[in-house]
Amino acid sequence: MINIVISLCVALLLARCTPLSVLSAAASGDAERGAQIFTQGWADAPACSTCHHTVTGQYGFSIGPSLAGIAERAGTRVVGMDAAEYLRQSILEPHSYVVSGYRDIMYPDYRTHLTEQDIEDLIAYLLTL
Ligand code: HEC
Secondary structure, three states: OHHHHHHHHHHHHHHHHOOOOOOOOOOOOOHHHHHHHHHHOEOOEOOHHHOOOOOOOOOOOOOOOOOOOHHHHHHHHOOOOOHHHHHHHHHHOHHHOOOOOOOOOOOOOHHHHOOHHHHHHHHHHHOOO
16 A cells, blocks of 8 residues: 555656657646636746736736636747647747747746646646637
8 A cells, every 4th residue: 555655756856857849739637727827826936827818808906917718829929839838838948939029028937837737737827718
């Protein structure tokens, strides 16, 4: 029993350390959990909602572009990238593509804080917007 618990812990640790691949296709995200990470932050990384609105006409200032309707826009941003790939890149490598009219000041270290599952959950949530 102890062995099983130890193997599970090692497996979890390894999974946590697996490098995030920027271009691997989105698989099975949990949009509800993604929404939670978006609004509350996770693992010492700031909440996305600090800088992004998600509803058209949302009141108040935001540093980043509104993500209302991003599910449709995402697939049109970079030639050859579908929506999920673009969203993944936007989170892990925000410098790669800077939205016109905005500065390159998105928090750059999500890749060191979030797990593969966290990213999948965020993408699943963003695809509902
Ligand atoms: C410190 C502020 C800040 C935080 C925190 C932040 N962003 Fe951003 N984000 C920006 C800015 C500024 C841009 C526009 C510049 C660029 O494209 O990098 C942007 C761009 C984006 C884009 C591209 C939007 C488009 O229209 O193509 C996506 C998607 C995105 N962010 C998602 C996220 C997600 C998901 C999180 C949380 C995991 C997050 N951002 C956290 C500031 C932030």
